[in-house]
Amino acid sequence: MVDAKTTPRVGLKSFPQTLPLQDHEVVLTFDDGPAATTPKVLEALANECVLATFFLVGKPASSQAALVRRIVAEGHTVGHHTYTHKHLNQLSYQDALAEIDRGIAADEKALHGEATDVPSTPFFRFPYFESTPALLDDLQKRGIVVFGADLWASDWLPMTPEQELKLITDRLKVTGRGIILFHDPHHHTANMMPAFLKWLRENNYRVVHVVPANPEPTVAGTPTVVQ
Numbered sequence: 556m557v558d559a560k561t562t563p564r565v566g567l568k569s570f571p572q573t574l575p576l577q578d579h580e581v582v583l584t585f586d587d588g589p590a591a592t593t594p595k596v597l598e599a600l601a602n603e604c605v606l607a608t609f610f611l612v613g614k615p616a617s618s619q620a621a622l623v624r625r626i627v628a629e630g631h632t633v634g635h636h637t638y639t640h641k642h643l644n645q646l647s648y649q650d651a652l653a654e655i656d657r658g659i660a661a662d663e664k665a666l667h668g669e670a671t672d673v674p675s676t677p678f679f680r681f682p683y684f685e686s687t688p689a690l691l692d693d694l695q696k697r698g699i700v701v702f703g704a705d706l707w708a709s710d711w712l713p714m715t716p717e718q719e720l721k722l723i724t725d726r727l728k729v730t731g732r733g734i735i736l737f738h739d740p741h742h743h744t745a746n747m748m749p750a751f752l753k754w755l756r757e758n759n760y761r762v763v764h765v766v767p768a769n770p771e772p773t774v775a776g777t778p779t780v781v782q
């Protein structure tokens with residue numbers, strides 16, 4: 556169990572601490588959806604019976620509410636990733652906060668039909684990992700856990716699924732564990748996912764699903780690591 560009060564931020568890319576994973580344990584996270592390729596990722600995850608966290612962008616979530624609800628219906632966790640994926644460190648504090656809250660509201664409206672800036676799952680990731688101290692303070696006060704990442708597939712670059720598979724498995728062999736960042740809107744990532752999940756299974760990795768300990772909106776986020 557991870558307490559938001561002591562570890563409000565996780566992911567070694569940006570922060571000094573991460574989730575307390577064991578060797579050969581990974582957390583799968585997907586940013587920037589929902590997108591046309593998201594169903595392909597969902598099918599790959601379902602075929603291997605593993606669960607992930609999707610950090611959604613509010614604007615596409617607004618127009619694809621059925622897909623957002625499908626993500627949750629299939630057991631995955633929905634975190635938040637702003638409304639239009641701006642560089643928050645280049646906005647005023649108020650504008651950045653508005654972009655965060657509009658994203659949360661759009662995701663919540665897609666999920667539950669009601670726009671609220673109190674997230675039902677208090678997980679957030681900054682676009683481009685560009686946090687600011689003031690925004691981190693605000694999120695911490697609201698009990699919203701900020702996710703960075705421990706490793707990533709660099710899948711924002713053009714590459715084939717085969718290249719991406721080699722890159723992420725080579726990196727994972729070095730770290731042995733961690734929060735992995737993917738982007739489900741990219742075709743090469745969606746196309747690679749079945750082979751990657753098979754590789755995890757065949758190499759004795761366990762996919763850990765991270766959920767808030769108490770999903771009640773008014774309670775500070777306390778993510779629990781569950782199988």
Ligand SMILES: [Zn+2]
Binds near residue numbers: 636
């Ligand atoms: Zn992003």
